[in-house]
Amino acid sequence: NAGVTQTPKFQVLKTGQSMTLQCAQDMNHEYMSWYRQDPGMGLRLIHYSVGAGITDQGEVPNGYNVSRSTTEDFPLRLLSAAPSQTSVYFCASSYSKDSPLHFGNGTRLTVT
Amino acid sequence: GENVEQHPSTLSVQEGDSAVIKCTYSDSASNYFPWYKQELGKRPQLIIDIRSNVGEKKDQRIAVTLNKTAKHFSLHITETQPEDSAVYFCAARSNTDKLIFGTGTRLQVFP
Numbered sequence: 001n002a003g004v005t006q007t008p009k010f011q012v013l014k015t016g017q018s019m020t021l022q023c024a025q026d027m028n029h030e031y032m033s034w035y036r037q038d039p040g041m042g043l044r045l046i047h048y049s050v051g052a053g054i055t056d057q058g059e060v061p062n063g064y065n066v067s068r069s070t071t072e073d074f075p076l077r078l079l080s081a082a083p084s085q086t087s088v089y090f091c092a093s094s095y096s097k098d099s100p101l102h103f104g105n106g107t108r109l110t111v112t
Numbered sequence: 113g114e115n116v117e118q119h120p121s122t123l124s125v126q127e128g129d130s131a132v133i134k135c136t137y138s139d140s141a142s143n144y145f146p147w148y149k150q151e152l153g154k155r156p157q158l159i160i161d162i163r164s165n166v167g168e169k170k171d172q173r174i175a176v177t178l179n180k181t182a183k184h185f186s187l188h189i190t191e192t193q194p195e196d197s198a199v200y201f202c203a204a205r206s207n208t209d210k211l212i213f214g215t216g217t218r219l220q221v222f223p
Contacts (some may be wrong), residue, residue, distance in 0.1 A: 033211065042213045042216045045211065045213075048210060059210075098143070098163065098205060100161060
């Protein structure tokens with residue numbers, strides 16, 4: 001199993017550009033989520049999904065969209081990038097909501 | 113909304129000493145409390161978790177305690193070693209299925 005795969009590893013965007021961060025898992029996990037990590041602020045939940053076709057907002061959803069058309073994939077879309085979205089983004093999945101989260105390796109995003 | 117507070121933000125101990133990290137949560141319906149360790153430049157990894165029907169859980173040098181009445185839980189590391197140096201995060205699962213993290217504790221273990 002590859003686990004949770006995130007692409008790209010690094011990305012630089014200009015303000016106003018859009019892009020999609022990809023996340024895929026091959027463990028047949030129902031629960032998937034996206035976090036952003038900023039210094040001193042821990043891991044903040046952006047969006048999450050408890051199963052295919054179901055998504056919900058986390059703590060900091062503004063400026064981001066998600067979809068969950070399959071169990072395996074959970075892409076995160078930045079609609080119009082802003083410098084405040086410069087961060088490290090982690091995708092994570094778990095078998096159920098009360099199972100350990102498996103994290104991807106992260107995407108370091110810089111918005112200039 | 114749901115909130116998890118974590119203290120201290122930094123913790124320095126001598127090798128062999130114990131380290132304690134404390135967290136409080138706001139949602140009384142929270143029922144799952146994992147702890148993650150993140151080494152520099154790497155992804156967070158689960159080290160131990162506890163569910164609300166259990167008051168304490170141990171795994172070798174690591175233990176977690178939960179006080180549901182006070183809505184707080186703690187991580188205890190005994191006989192610390194330099195390789196324990198990392199950032200540790202607590203988290204709490206709310207009844208809306210969100211897993212909310214604390215802001216992290218940077219633990220440094222000096223030889």
